[in-house]
Structures are given as C-alpha cells and as structure tokens.
Amino acid sequence: MKKEKVLLGMSGGIDSSMSAWYLQNMGYEVIGITFNTISNSLTDHTPQFIAEAQTLAAQLNIEHHVLDVYNQFKKEVIDYFVDEYLKGRTPNPCIRCNETIKWKLLLEESQRLQCTKISTGHYVNITEKEGFYHIQKGKDPSKDQSYFLWNLPQSILSRCIFPLGSFLKSEVKDKAAKLGFQSIVKKRESMGVCFLQGQDYRSYINDMRPELKNKLKNGEVWNSTGNKIGTHDGFPYYTIGQKRGINLQADHGEYVAKIDAANNRLITAPKNTLFTKHLMIHTYLTSNPSFLQGPQQVDLRIRGLDAVPPTPGTIELIDKELHIHFSNPVWALTPGQSIVFYQDNIVVGGGIVDNMEFNAGNESL
Known part of the structure; x- marks a missing residue:
C-alpha cells in the first residue's frame, strides 16, 4: 500500500527533526525541505x-530538498522589517514570513x-470546526506558537499536520535522546528573529541603512503637552512603551x-496614559468567513512571546472596520503588531494594529 506523502519544513533543529521521526511512525512518507533565507550565496558554502x-x-533515510529563497525573503521580510521601523511601526517578521514565504512555498512545493x-515543528494542533480548519494551542503552554499562525488561509490549514502538538518539549527531547540524536538534543535552541542571528535590531537597521545613522541622531523628544524635554538617537530604535535610551533633560517618568x-520625533507620556480599551483595525482574517456576522466574545492576545495572558474582549465588524473592545485596558499597543483572537484555545482569527490612540488611563500606576 502506497504511503501518504507529507512535506516537512526542516530547519536542522530538534523540533522539525523529531517531527520527521514522529511522522514516519504515524505511517507517512516524509519529504524534507529547507529554505535558505540567510545566505545570499549557496555556491560558496552551505549554511x-x-x-x-x-x-x-x-x-532518517528521507528525501530532502533545499530551496534558495534568499532574494524573495529579503524583499518580502527583511526589507519589510526595516521599512516598518522606518515608518515608526513595530513589525512582526515571523508572521510576515509565514504569509509571504514559508507557508506559501510549502504549499507550492507540496503540490510539485x-x-x-504539509508539516512543521510547531507545538500546535489543527482542528476542524463548522467545516473550517483552525490552529489550536498545543499541549505545552511554554512552547505555544499559535499566535504566529493566525494569517494562514484555508488552502494551507486544510493540509496541515502538526505531530508535536500533543507533546511537551521535554517529552520530545527525552525521545530524541533515547533515539540517539545527541547532536540535536545538545543544540542550543534558536530564539528571536532568525535573520538577525543574535544581532540587536538597531545595529541591524544601521547595517542595512548606514546613511540614516547621522541623519536621525539628536531627534527631539516632546511630551504630550508640546514641550521639548530631551533628545533621542533616532526614532526607528524605539517602540511604544519604551523608556530606556531616551535622553531626557530630567527624569520626567515619561514613556x-x-x-x-x-x-524624527518621539512623543512621550506618563505610563498610566498608555492604555487602550478599544480600537479599530482594517487588516484582519478569520478562519471562518462567516465568523464576524455578529459580535463575538473572544480572548485577545496582543503579544506572542511574553507571559501576559490573553485579555477577554469583543470583536465586531462594522462597515468593513473591525472594532475590538478589551474587557480590561491593555498597555502599550503598538502599530504594526498583531492581535490574535481565540475561543476555547482555538485561533479564530487575527489582525494588525493600525494607527491608534490611547484611550483608557489607569490611575493605579
């Protein structure tokens, strides 16, 4: 009997490598693929x-392919990353990559x-609800990556299988050790933005746009009443809610x-004024197109890699604008970041924060 074939995105790390082993043991014929997004020349050396x-x-005795996508990745992800900061926004390159590079190419290559x-080493599950496929949080809350996958369309979700979603990371490491895969067990886990390679994003922007450093330094810092209170080193090097690195004439307690x-100007305000109770967004996606036919109670997650729990709230589509109401005010929402909508640990959709105003102070801070 011919085995069903699955295309697995492989990064060389423990998660995707062990996904290959689990998929084989589930009865699939696994084909691996690795995307080169880092090196602009594969002829000189192999990363x-x-x-x-x-x-x-x-x-594991599986077929493996390498696809050089550096130029596409630079255009769609790296240039986007830098350009967003130069617009005063805070980008999420992983979510951008999922939409424009990684999953798009996984789908195309799976068909070829x-x-x-299609599979990856994400610690999430896939579930079907009312005829539509959704990302669901995995077993391991410390490895939950569902936030970064909100913008995948049904054409991709309908093909997905995630073998690690039902395991804890510690269980996967133990299994790898028992199988003798010592190299991946001992390998340091990569964190953060892949193409930065551990470099601070500020110095990376300087490397990509060296002509801007002198042009942007000594920018002005104004408070919310219109008074100049200091200087800064260049607006792309700051984000909403930041305090460190601002050169103030005195400690004004401003963020x-x-x-x-x-x-090239930063506007600051006291910490207790940087809260938001509601906003409207224009870029969004729901797994079920009819989900927004009426107001929906959801859990709202505004960041992907911190320990802050989701905030209950309501989303409602009014005249093509998605109105988001938080039950409790959230702090330091930033244009460019994603808000992801959950119901019962299932991703039902998400969107990107547009320009916004803070509208809910907190006197307790």
Whole structure:
C-alpha cells in the first residue's frame, strides 16, 4: 500500500527533526525541505542549519530538498522589517514570513512533489470546526506558537499536520535522546528573529541603512503637552512603551507614546496614559468567513512571546472596520503588531494594529 506523502519544513533543529521521526511512525512518507533565507550565496558554502537538516534527513533515510529563497525573503521580510521601523511601526517578521514565504512555498512545493500534507515543528494542533480548519494551542503552554499562525488561509490549514502538538518539549527531547540524536538534543535552541542571528535590531537597521545613522541622531523628544524635554538617537530604535535610551533633560517618568517618523520625533507620556480599551483595525482574517456576522466574545492576545495572558474582549465588524473592545485596558499597543483572537484555545482569527490612540488611563500606576 502506497504511503501518504507529507512535506516537512526542516530547519536542522530538534523540533522539525523529531517531527520527521514522529511522522514516519504515524505511517507517512516524509519529504524534507529547507529554505535558505540567510545566505545570499549557496555556491560558496552551505549554511550550518542546512547541513544539519541534510544530516538528519540522511539519518532518517528521507528525501530532502533545499530551496534558495534568499532574494524573495529579503524583499518580502527583511526589507519589510526595516521599512516598518522606518515608518515608526513595530513589525512582526515571523508572521510576515509565514504569509509571504514559508507557508506559501510549502504549499507550492507540496503540490510539485505530490504531497497531500504539509508539516512543521510547531507545538500546535489543527482542528476542524463548522467545516473550517483552525490552529489550536498545543499541549505545552511554554512552547505555544499559535499566535504566529493566525494569517494562514484555508488552502494551507486544510493540509496541515502538526505531530508535536500533543507533546511537551521535554517529552520530545527525552525521545530524541533515547533515539540517539545527541547532536540535536545538545543544540542550543534558536530564539528571536532568525535573520538577525543574535544581532540587536538597531545595529541591524544601521547595517542595512548606514546613511540614516547621522541623519536621525539628536531627534527631539516632546511630551504630550508640546514641550521639548530631551533628545533621542533616532526614532526607528524605539517602540511604544519604551523608556530606556531616551535622553531626557530630567527624569520626567515619561514613556514613548507615539513615534512621529516624518519629523524624527518621539512623543512621550506618563505610563498610566498608555492604555487602550478599544480600537479599530482594517487588516484582519478569520478562519471562518462567516465568523464576524455578529459580535463575538473572544480572548485577545496582543503579544506572542511574553507571559501576559490573553485579555477577554469583543470583536465586531462594522462597515468593513473591525472594532475590538478589551474587557480590561491593555498597555502599550503598538502599530504594526498583531492581535490574535481565540475561543476555547482555538485561533479564530487575527489582525494588525493600525494607527491608534490611547484611550483608557489607569490611575493605579
């Protein structure tokens, strides 16, 4: 009997490598693929993560492909990342990559290689609800990556399988050790934005746009009443809610409240004024297109990698604008970041924060 084929995105790390093993044991024929997003020349040398993915594929006796997508990645993700900061926004490159590079190409390559399923090493599950597929939080709350997958369309979700969603990370590491995969067990886990390679994003922007450093330094800092209270090193190096790194004439207890990119100016305000109770967004997606036919009670997650729990709230579509109401005010919402909507730990949709105003002070701070 011919096995069903699944295309697995492989990064050379423990999660995608162990996904290959689990998928094999679930009865699938696994084909691995690794995207080169880091090196602008594969002819000179093979990046370490690609070599590690090739080694693991050989150990598991699975077919493996390398796809050079550096130019596409630079255009769609790296340039977007830099340009968003230069607009005074805070981007999420992982979510952008999922939409424009990673999952788009996984779907295209799965069709080319005649695979019926697509897989990655994310610690999430896939579930069907009312005829539509949704991302669901996995077993391990410390590895929950559902926030970053809100913008996947049904054409992709309908093909997804996530073998690690029912495991804790510690269980996956223990299994890898028992199988003798010591190299991936001992490998340091990568965190943060992949293309930064551990570099601070500010110095990365300087490297990408070296002509801006002198042009942007000594920008003005104004408070919310219109008085100049200090200077800054360049508006792209700050985000909403930041206090450190602002050169104030005195300790005013001020935080960045707005970034005026056109004038290279930061607008600051007291911490207790940086709260939001409601906003409207124009860029959004729901897994079920009819989900927004009326107001919906949801849990709202505004950041993907912190321990802050989701905030209950309501979303309602009014004249093509999605109105979001938080039951409790949230602090330091930032233009460019994503808000993800959950019901019972299932991702029902998400959207991107547009320009907004803080509208809910908190006198207790």
